[in-house]
Amino acid sequence: MAYSPVVFAAISLLAALIGFATFKQVKLYYSRRRLALENGCKPIQGRFPHKDPILGTDYMREGMAAKAKFKALERVSGLFDRLGATYSFRLFHKTMVMTAEPENIKAILSVKFNDYGSGNRAKVLGPLLGRGIFTTDGESWAHSRAMIRPNFTRHQVSNLDAVEEYVQDMFKLIPRDGSEVDLQPLFFRLTMDSATEFLFGQSVHSLRPDIPGIPSGNAFARAFDLAQYHCSLRFRMGLLASIKGQPKEDVEAIQTCHAYVERFVDDAIRYREKYSSGDGPSEKRYTFLYELVKETMDRVRLRDEVMNLLLAGRDTTASLLSNLFHHLAKRPEVWKHLHAEVATLDGARPGFEQLKELTYLQRCIKESLRLNPPVPGILREAIKDTVLPVGGGVDGKSPLFVKRGTLFSLSVYGMHRRKDIYGPNAREFDPDRWEKLRPQGWEYLPFNGGPRICIGQQYALTEAAYVIVRMLQEYQSMESHDPLPWLEQMAVTCCSANGVKVALTPA
Numbered sequence: 100m101a102y103s104p105v106v107f108a109a110i111s112l113l114a115a116l117i118g119f120a121t122f123k124q125v126k127l128y129y130s131r132r133r134l135a136l137e138n139g140c141k142p143i144q145g146r147f148p149h150k151d152p153i154l155g156t157d158y159m160r161e162g163m164a165a166k167a168k169f170k171a172l173e174r175v176s177g178l179f180d181r182l183g184a185t186y187s188f189r190l191f192h193k194t195m196v197m198t199a200e201p202e203n204i205k206a207i208l209s210v211k212f213n214d215y216g217s218g219n220r221a222k223v224l225g226p227l228l229g230r231g232i233f234t235t236d237g238e239s240w241a242h243s244r245a246m247i248r249p250n251f252t253r254h255q256v257s258n259l260d261a262v263e264e265y266v267q268d269m270f271k272l273i274p275r276d277g278s279e280v281d282l283q284p285l286f287f288r289l290t291m292d293s294a295t296e297f298l299f300g301q302s303v304h305s306l307r308p309d310i311p312g313i314p315s316g317n318a319f320a321r322a323f324d325l326a327q328y329h330c331s332l333r334f335r336m337g338l339l340a341s342i343k344g345q346p347k348e349d350v351e352a353i354q355t356c357h358a359y360v361e362r363f364v365d366d367a368i369r370y371r372e373k374y375s376s377g378d379g380p381s382e383k384r385y386t387f388l389y390e391l392v393k394e395t396m397d398r399v400r401l402r403d404e405v406m407n408l409l410l411a412g413r414d415t416t417a418s419l420l421s422n423l424f425h426h427l428a429k430r431p432e433v434w435k436h437l438h439a440e441v442a443t444l445d446g447a448r449p450g451f452e453q454l455k456e457l458t459y460l461q462r463c464i465k466e467s468l469r470l471n472p473p474v475p476g477i478l479r480e481a482i483k484d485t486v487l488p489v490g491g492g493v494d495g496k497s498p499l500f501v502k503r504g505t506l507f508s509l510s511v512y513g514m515h516r517r518k519d520i521y522g523p524n525a526r527e528f529d530p531d532r533w534e535k536l537r538p539q540g541w542e543y544l545p546f547n548g549g550p551r552i553c554i555g556q557q558y559a560l561t562e563a564a565y566v567i568v569r570m571l572q573e574y575q576s577m578e579s580h581d582p583l584p585w586l587e588q589m590a591v592t593c594c595s596a597n598g599v600k601v602a603l604t605p606a
């Protein structure tokens with residue numbers, strides 16, 4: 100049978116394409132094999148025993164069932180006990196690796212930093228945060244970080260007078276007659292108020308009632324909460340979120356947030372234009388935005404960076420406070436010990452150095468960040484074929500080959516609860532363990548490590564310590580009104596699912 104020249108050309112082209120694709124695949128196979136052999140890699144030791152090995156839906160179903168009981172993180176910890184500290188499972192068309200192994204976490208976050216990207220973070224957070232330090236990788240991220248980091252010196256992050264103002268607002272909302280209060284939403288409002296003061300130069304005052312007729316910061320705070328909720332929904336829904344499209348209430352919430360922040364951005368730009376040659380009259384009090392505008396006048400860029408910081412810094416610090424107060428309410432002896440330590444201040448408001456010297460307080464904070472890290476897991480995606488130091492072979496101690504596109508969840512929560520690292524009481528709240536414990540490596544990581552280490556660590560630790568001391572100075576005792584143990588509530592950060600329901604007795 101004779102083919103027409105067109106059909107012949109099409110068949111030849113197809114054959115050439117198939118030949119080329121096969122050649123590429125074979126080449127890739129051998130280059131991967133060589134990389135694995137050269138590094139002594141062995142197959143991963145722990146694999147989730149899927150009933151649905153094609154899409155891995157059983158892993159997700161189990162995860163959702165555990166989440167409904169507020170135990171998704173605990174389930175993952177249990178899987179580490181069963182399958183080893185590094186295990187893999189199927190996630191639709193991809194492989195996902197969970198690891199609670201310090202050596203692997205160090206490799207991903209530091210030693211082989213350039214082999215990994217931040218996965219789908221831009222997709223999930225992008226609608227709210229645009230392009231900023233938190234949502235970008237590579238050059239763009241490095242530029243953001245270089246621009247932002249100088250604004251986080253000790254001097255700039257320890258403006259405790261500003262925090263005191265919001266602590267006073269919060270005290271006004273705590274009943275003084277011993278009736279029940281949920282501290283968790285108050286901590287979230289307090290950190291919103293102080294973060295907006297630090298970033299915009301004007302607090303949203305979410306701890307104060309709305310004033311009729313004045314554009315409300317509270318409306319911004321509510322819209323930000325709602326937009327953040329949709330971010331965590333997008334994260335959980337994965338591909339389904341793109342198919343479903345963006346809900347109207349999310350679009351509107353984001354518009355409210357952007358419009359609110361743009362007002363401050365415009366003020367800062369106008370101010371910089373007016374005082375281009377030096378510091379203007381109102382720069383005595385440090386404001387992040389007024390510093391950033393010295394670096395760029397790009398309106399969208401400024402808005403996005405500030406939004407990125409608000410998301411990175413607000414819920415995390417509030418979650419730390421909530422988680423710690425949940426434990427303090429249930430452990431009167433720890434509260435008493437803290438009380439005695441804080442009494443050494445003789446009722447004076449503490450400064451930055453004094454906070455550092457309150458050793459038991461510092462241990463309590465460390466322990467809360469260990470047991471209930473506000474960021475319990477860090478996601479990364481391999482952007483090239485690479486190798487991890489451990490996780491391969493029967494004993495899990497051999498190097499592990501990692502294919503480009505593999506997703507990773509670095510389980511800080513799982514690692515912080517490993518009994519072989521923290522001892523048999525690893526899953527209990529025990530501040531005294533920090534009397535002797537000095538983690539040398541990467542086994543304690545509430546603030547991440549390597550080039551993307553949290554830049555707000557000092558800010559958060561100072562603010563949290565200050566709020567705790569002021570609470571201890573203001574209240575004699577605290578009683579838990581929650582019969583349940585700490586249960587996780589996962590959104591952008593992790594806090595207590597039941598809130599922090601307590602009764603406080605004034606000092």
Ligand code: HEM
Nearest residue numbers: 411412415416419473474477545546547551553554555559
């Ligand atoms: C207890 C409070 C906090 C905790 C536990 C915490 C934890 C973390 C963690 C684990 C990361 C890495 C996330 C990742 O790479 O996937 C991170 C990054 C970051 N944090 Fe924090 N954070 C806290 C408070 C703050 C505060 C108060 C700010 C700023 C005001 C802040 C700003 C940032 C920024 C900008 C990044 C991104 C750094 C980068 O990608 O280069 N954080 N934080």
